Amino acid sequence: MRLLHNDALGRLVLTDFRGETIPPYAILSHRWSDSEILIEDISNRTYKEKEEGYRKLQFCAERAAQDELQYFWIDTCCIDRWNLRERSKAINSMFQWYKNATRCYVFLSDVSVSTAIEPVQRSDWEALFRASAWFTRGWTLQELIAPVLVEFFSREGYPIGNKASLDHLLHDITNIPLAALRNCPLDQFTTSERERWAKSRGTTEVEDVVYCLLGILGVSMPTAYGEGKESARRRLQAEVEAAANAPSIIPFSQNPRFVGRESQLAELEAKLFSNEQTTTMLAIVGPGGTGKTQLALEVVHRTRQNNKSCSIFWMDASDKDSLYQSYAVVAQKLNIPGWDDDQADMKQLAKRCVVEISARQCLLILDNTEETTLRSGGSSTTEAADLADFLPQSKLCSVIFTTTSSDTAQALASQNIIALRELTLDAALRMLQVRLTKLLANTKQQEVEHLLKELSYLPLAVIQAAACIKASGITVQEYRSRLDDHKELAIEHSDDSSEDRLQDSGVRDPVAATLSLSINQISNNNKLAAGYLCIAACVDRKDISLDLLEATSQAREDAIRVLDKYALINRRPAESALDLHRLVHQALRKRLQVQGRLVQWTQRTIIQLLKVFPDNDHGNRSKWRRLLPHAQYALLHSLADDNNKERMRLASKCATTLFSDGRYKEAEELQVQVMQTRKRVLTNDHPSTLTSMDNLASTYRKQGRWKEAEELLVQVMQTMKRQGRWKEAEELQVQVMQTMRRVLSDEHPNTLTIMANLAGTYRKQGRWKEALTLMERCFQLREQVLGEQHPDTQSSLNTLSDWRAECELIHSETTL
Template structure:
């Protein structure tokens, strides 16, 4: 849980209390407006522009201070909504967070008072209070009931009373029993009674009218915003009834339109659960659009209905993050001790728990299992994942995988099944007349009995009101004007059954109609073709008014061309639709134009590489990669180059140095050509490329660029310019990494003192650049063995960074790690160990387990343990560090070789005294400031 507090300067600061005792805090209840402060806004001065959000934040901070509370919580800016796992966990924790708050302040933005006095007559504000929309919203229901202390304030911040003093009035407005308002245990009320409290309350998304009851009903279930209110309600009832049966997670409602496939279902059930059980792991394989996930979903529901004692868990295997999020949900559902601890490996917790099951069967369904090797969080470098690492080794655990067979042609449904599917998806029933039955048969033949094409055709017919015969004529005309598809492999390597692609044909028909009815909807559709197909943020869809965007998105949703993801403020496009859209744009010679537009929109929303934006940039990376991968003359301009720069910087921050290098070279060459070789922007790109070489252990190449940048900046900017001094520091760092101590020291001592004093005078003692210069001087003292002087500066930098940047900022963690290395060199190993563990665990959580900085922490902790003669612990850790460095950095990286040397020496002799340990070429690593 994150909490806010204000510094003396009035700047809001977030503190993460993961794994720590949570202090008393106040919490805000409010209705969202158009100018709310968001999590990513707090990392820069941009937050000041959000006037409504700033007003609420200041109000909450002021009230908390008056109640002697340092910390407070506001949903808009305390949850990183770009982080899917965090957002999911927050939704399930919300009721508890409100319940545990010391004070809850209700900010009624639509309640005004006629006078600015402390005392009001009831009739002066009661009418406005009764009419407040706060009482009509779904999510504010739990915010009224959960906290013990609820206080109501007007827009101006005047206190009207609290839940106790206004209970009769609140009871009359809401109909909630007085006992519930007086914090009577909610299990004293029936389920149906609690559900009536939400009657007549509205939510932006229809499913939220159900989800807002989860905490009140003490139910935990996954949210699935595309399911609709009725399906969400049905799942809620299942969860309520399931309190006496085995826990399960099926995030989607049973498909009322599901038809056929009975023989396949029977075969799956027999192999997994029958008397002559023949398999524990099965795969449902087929091309996109053939209903693999729907078949697996039907299997999940039938298994649960037939065997109440069977655990059934649906796992999104689309990527590593979604896998981990699914396992975290399972751990929470099973209430495994330690599931909420950020330091534990949830995957291992769940595996061990399921392997210990001796009575109950378990069914795990991994949906989209073929995609998990495509990388975590959209990072450009694929993180290979062995699915076996996620599978429990138990005879009672059955596993079903859905995956696309990219070498298999698109397969059609059986004619009878296709017929029932079309009838289920059409709003108007097909009559039994011979004519309509014939038209239906002809239409299905034209659609090749392919499920996705049938769904799109039905959506068009439902939306426009055309007849089956009219739609068939549209198909015939479209096929006449659509050239045959290329025999070359498609982008996703799926091959088509014939030159006729019914999914593309139905799409092209829908495009024609959408272009006629709503040009903005068509624009959105074309933009989706130029970015990655999944998790497309609505932020990319520009509109003059929010209502325009919502209307346009709803239109393309009605044509079954996208899938809404309201919880993520995003949408998905089926891979076959995505491919066909690109083909259509190529036919119209518009793919380059729309790719350029997508790049412009991406540059508009893509964040800088401040660590607080990490979740946001990780979700945008696959879209940037997709758009930037398109090569076309005329796409070399400003927005593309600027997006490349942002993309490269975020990859660098994520430790993806090889990928960042390729992009930095592109940016550097473009800037040289457009801006000139001595332009500050060009030199910055060269310096960044040099930093990438340093992090790859390519010291000579880094040195060559460092010298070039330093000399040019001296001539162009002057010897005392901050950028010039930074380039000198970079060169010194390169010398130091090559073991050229004397050359490094000659640059360092003079430079660091000069830079530090200049920074203090010009920027101030707490400016990040000043702190960096102090840290650099501390590193120079450290290299010279002047431990006490280094320690004094290390402590000062660490404490200031904690206060200014926050305890989990990467720069703060670097300063903690550097202090630990100073302790290590003084033989203060227990103190060093405490800091090493803290840094390693935090970096795992914030940066990821495979980030190079995390691996440096593992290395340092291993040496600290070795120095305390804890040989087996040290050996185990350095072995893990070596394997990860080999995977992430490569065999030839100096850090990989360092780990290998240590591993070899420790393996040959697990008993090594302190003096021998210090003879190793590399011991603890002092990080760059």
């Protein structure tokens, strides 16, 4: 937990009390505006620029000081919104944070009191107080109930009263029982009664109406923004019912419209926990868009309904980082030591989870498993993790993998493989029917069957077609007629392996065709939304930050709602991000390529990435880690053009952050590109070129590649000396010599070479005492290690003699 306070110089700073005893603190309850102070504003010391947010912050700081509290907490700037793990923990910890606060200050921005005389007369504020929007918001419910001491203030900062003195008025406004307002334990109230307290409250995101009840109901669960209110409510109900059962993590509710895979579902259920010797491994394999995840999800919910003692954990196995993040959530759920330490070794934490899971009956879902060897963000150059190391080995456990790769399915599950192809006509018809009940009522059966055939009975294409028909308000006949105009854009993806292709029962690529038609409809009504899809096509398909999408907040929200309505994105509002399905992402890129616009949009995306990609400051680590996969993707798929300054700047930024994160091989690849480009464009002697050479040398040293590092640094130092930049050359040589001493020892030939060069730099600066002392040390060590007759020893001796003579001559001339 981070807390704000003022340092000795009166500057506002954040202190992280992770793993330490949290001191007494005040906490702020308020309604958000468009001018809230964020954690990066605190780090960058730009928080005073946001007038409305700063007014609240200043109020909270001054009030806490008056109450003799050194620390205070404000949600907008004490939570790192870029750190997904931290955000998830924060949402589930919020009730406890408010409960543990010494004081809670409620800042009522819509309650104005014209006098500063205390106590403020009730007649001056009661009407505004009763009408305050603070009482209508979902998240403020827990902020009223959880703390022991809640104090209310006007927008001017004048005190109005507290929860104890105003309890009858608060009861009258909210209908919350007086006992609850007086901090009676919440388990004294039924679940349905506590849920009613939020019934008339609203939230910006529809799911938050449910999520704001987590602490009040005493449960925790992963948030899944975009799932909808009813889905969130069903999951919450399941968590409440399962509180006394086996702990589980299922981030998605059961799909009430699940159809078409009944036989495969029965086969999977029959095979669960069938291996009496070790873990039962099963795999669902099929091309993208065939419904693998939906089938796994149905298995999960049926297992939970039929076996209350079985723990179920849903994991994202698309890459190493995602798998670690999934295990971190499991660790929190099972209270495994280290779960609350953001600096914990994620690999070891995951392995501790595996040990705990293996001791209980458990079903694991590893979604999006494409390989048995996982890498960070899909990079082929990063340290890999063997998936086998993160699987339970126990007859009590079953694991279901979803994958598009037949080889991966065979390697992981051997004979227990469920292969999905296109739907049958009947199943596809039912899938369309449940989404378009009214629109199908007057549609000829033959017309619907023709459409489904053209869509290759592919679930993803059927869903997107239904979304487009519904969003556009057109009939099935009209949709099919328009789809004909977009078939030529349905280009088969070249990277789809032949064994994973669907039968040629319709257009060559139904997802590309439905996407093309949807984009055409969207472009007519919201060009901004269509542009967002083009940017999304030029970055990684997962966790696309909304910061990459330029526009006012309302225009951006309107555009995203349109894309969501057409089922082209998956929203992640809690992370201010969105995802694309793999096939949608591929089809978007193909569309731009065919139109000759891919290069143009990739460049626009690189420019936008440069605007939001942070500097290499530790406080920005979470932000750059989330943006880095997108920057790397854009760089990988853009042309290395010497005249593209923006690309080179982004590559340099990425290299610096990769170096900071210890990903030296990836950093090296980009640094080599930057260095070579700068040599061609700026010349070998340009300061920026020398900086890039120095950066690359540092990366070589981190990998123990001393010879390559030395060769580069010698070039840099020689150039600096030629340019008369002795001070910079000296600093570089000192840094290198200290590193070589630490790693290679004082006596290593490479260390002695740098030592001699540094002595020469001192001499050029006229610092004779330092030059002679260092050269004498160099000579002694070479004589000791290499022998008296070695050429390097003799060279050191001759240099030392010459320098002494030169120094004496200068001294005598000065004396005269």
